[in-house]
Amino acid sequence: MIKGLYEAHLPVSDLKRSIDFYTDLGLELEHIVEDRLAFLWIEKDKRVP
Structure with a gap:
């Protein structure tokens, strides 16, 4: 599972x-x-402590 990623922009074709x-x-x-x-x-609705 991916942890610690808030936002990423990925250009795709x-x-x-x-x-x-x-x-x-x-x-x-x-x-x-x-x-x-x-x-x-x-992870929708996950809160950061």
Whole structure:
């Protein structure tokens, strides 16, 4: 599991394929903006102590 990552910007050539890849790794899709930008959670609602 990934720990300690808050935010990352990853340019991709195929958004649909990339979303499938990252959701298969366990990330949760939050939303898509204009079919060119996707927001995914590693651990949604996790609070940092």
